[in-house]
Amino acid sequence: MxxxxxxxxxxxxxxxxxxxxxxxxxxxxxxxxxxxxxxxxxSFTSYSILDPGEWVGLENYQTLFQDHVFWVSIYNTLYFTVFFVPISIVFGVGLALILNLKIRGQGFYRTMFFMPSLVPPIATTIIWLWLLNPQFGLVNHWLEQIGLQGPAWLGSEYWSKPSVILMSLWGVGQSIVIYLAGLQDIPQDYYDAADVDGANIIQRLKHITLPLLTPVIFFNLIMGTIGALQNFVLPYTLTNGQGTPANSMMFYVMYLYTNGFGYLKMGYASAMAWILFLIVVILTALIFISQKRWVYYQGKD
Structure with a gap:
């Protein structure tokens, strides 16, 4: 034709x-x-912004694998990702379930939980530096009131990463909004049928709410993992780019930025960027493969 x-x-x-x-x-x-x-x-040159650089082949990649701080930054980033992403999902889903209840002032409570995510990262850092101050911070003060000795938080090599995880939960309001949208997309007919069958609240949560919310959880898992692997602003601001104490807050993108714009080793930083790209692709692919086992889509046989 x-x-x-x-x-x-x-x-x-x-x-x-x-x-x-x-x-x-x-x-x-x-x-x-x-x-x-x-x-x-x-990534295959010695480019430093100030000069065109020379071809060095795989030298940047070989040097990276021998760089102790490079491996420390990978460990710190994976530590943050492995703990922050699941905690943020549980925290976000739990709050969304509470905020989805039909109570007076529902809109006000939703707004209050969402507003912290609108606070600029620098302002968030200043607030949490004060809250987690080991000497006069409110968190340690509250712990003292119940007879507990508060840790050094950001000043401790062992508590610094948990502190960053705690601070990052401050912005969970954005994912709560997405979870709320997912909850409201669940047909009411399913709950009515469950009530007729005598299902209690736990059974409705287990067999209706959570299974039908898995596509939203899957989306936030992907986005949260990618975002966590690129964690930069909060730890960089907290340590002024130094990653102290003892490089315990030297995250991958921080080290990449330091090499590129601090030491002007742009070729080295480009190699780091592509390694991060491969890490993100691999983890994202694994999550996509796993969805067949736990993600339920409405109307799919």
Whole structure:
């Protein structure tokens, strides 16, 4: 069958479409595609911004695997990801279930739990530096009131990462909004049928709410994992980019930034960026593979 030729009007509209999307296309090519391609090339050079650099092959990657701080940054980042992501999911789902209850002032409570996620990271850091101060912080003061000796928090090599996890939960309000949307998407008919069968609240939660909420949990798991692997602003601000004490808060992206813009080892930093990319791809792929075992989609046989 011969495809009919486009009319003059259709060609004109197609041209207008290209013209209107041209700024976005140029932005994509200049500010995303080009830097992405060049970073691959720079990862095999000694590029330092100030000079064009020389081709060094796999030297940057070989040096990375012999870099002690590189492995420490991977450990810190994976530690944060492994603990923060599940805790944030449990915390977010729990709060969403509570905020989904039909009570007076429901909108007010939802707003109050969401507002902390709107606070700029720098302001959040200042607030938590005060709360977790080992000498006059409110958290240790409250612990003393119940007879417990508070830890050094950010000043301790062992408590620094748990402190960052605690502080990061401050912004869980964004995921709560998504969980609430997922909860309200669950058909009421399922709960009515469960009531007729005599199911209690625990049974309804186990067999209806959580299974039908798994697609939303899956989405937040993916986004939370990617975000946690790129944790930067909070620990960088807390330690002024030093990762102290004893590199216990030297996260991967912090070390990448320090090498690229602190030491001007942009080729080295580009190699780190591509290793992080591979880590993100592998973990994301594993999560996608696992969804077949635990994610339930409505209407799917």
């Amino acid at each position: 011969v495809k009919p030729k486009k009319t003059r009007f259709e060609r004109k509209m197609a041209l207008y479409g290209v013209i209107f999307t041209l700024p976005w296309i140029l932005g994509l090519l200049l500010f995303h595609a080009y830097p992405l391609i060049m970073s691959i090339y720079y």
